[in-house]
Amino acid sequence: xxxxxLLGYPLGHSFSASYFAKKFASEQIDARYENFEFAGMDExxxxxxxxxxxxxxxxxxPHKQAIIPHLSALSDDAKAxxxxxxVKVVDDSEGHRRFIGYNSDFIGFRDSLRPLLSPDVAYRALxxxxxxxxxxxxxxxxxxxxxxxxxxxxxxEGRLRYxxxxxxxxxEHLLVVNCSPVGMYPHVDEAPAIPYAALTHRxxxxxxxxxxxxxxxxxxxxxxxxxxxxxxxxxxxxxEAAWRIWQED
Numbered sequence: 001x002x003x004x005x006l007l008g009y010p011l012g013h014s015f016s017a018s019y020f021a022k023k024f025a026s027e028q029i030d031a032r033y034e035n036f037e038f039a040g041m042d043e044x045x046x047x048x049x050x051x052x053x054x055x056x057x058x059x060x061x062p063h064k065q066a067i068i069p070h071l072s073a074l075s076d077d078a079k080a081x082x083x084x085x086x087v088k089v090v091d092d093s094e095g096h097r098r099f100i101g102y103n104s105d106f107i108g109f110r111d112s113l114r115p116l117l118s119p120d121v122a123y124r125a126l127x128x129x130x131x132x133x134x135x136x137x138x139x140x141x142x143x144x145x146x147x148x149x150x151x152x153x154x155x156x157e158g159r160l161r162y163x164x165x166x167x168x169x170x171x172e173h174l175l176v177v178n179c180s181p182v183g184m185y186p187h188v189d190e191a192p193a194i195p196y197a198a199l200t201h202r203x204x205x206x207x208x209x210x211x212x213x214x215x216x217x218x219x220x221x222x223x224x225x226x227x228x229x230x231x232x233x234x235x236x237x238x239x240e241a242a243w244r245i246w247q248e249d
Contacts, residue, residue: 004057005033005036006058017033044063064084071100077103080139081106083135086101086104107238108239113140116204121202128152128177129151183216204227205227206228
């Protein structure tokens, strides 16, 4: 039996283990998927290297960038994004474990967003948050030809602060993507501090959070007529992309 898993901390919010358990059962795959809950790399990496039947693992908050120095190689996409959410484990000719980093988040986001986009609209996007997930989102949006602006609490060069989001800026940016954990279980009453009253039926609000399935960010957007979507389809699509990566020779 081969082993796959999810590296992150904490992992109470994750659906990955149940998703892959159902996949393995329905497709009669002799494998198991476990949560690897480690707060830091010092303990995580030796443990993962010691698992001789481990063939690959996903990486989630807060390790999508911290894992990179411990990898033997990066895919071109992961290198461009600067974040990893899939690691393939291979043994070299001398039996040494090699960790190779990939990114399937951008695939899941890109392919789940496409059906929501109108071909006659020139979208611009606000990306809330600046972590590893946001980097994959910006990379995917660049593939779709959508200019992006980061929004963060601290602002900075080329970024906006939340308090700078005027009605005029909201009107210019018809796509808003929440890449922050704000609103994730158990903090379900929280929402990113954007001016929801400035939203219209032309706006799309995409929340990478999928637990709860309807976040406050989404509910507030829908109340003003915006199209809303959670990150569950992205999870499924990136998981299937991860599986393809693990199975490639």
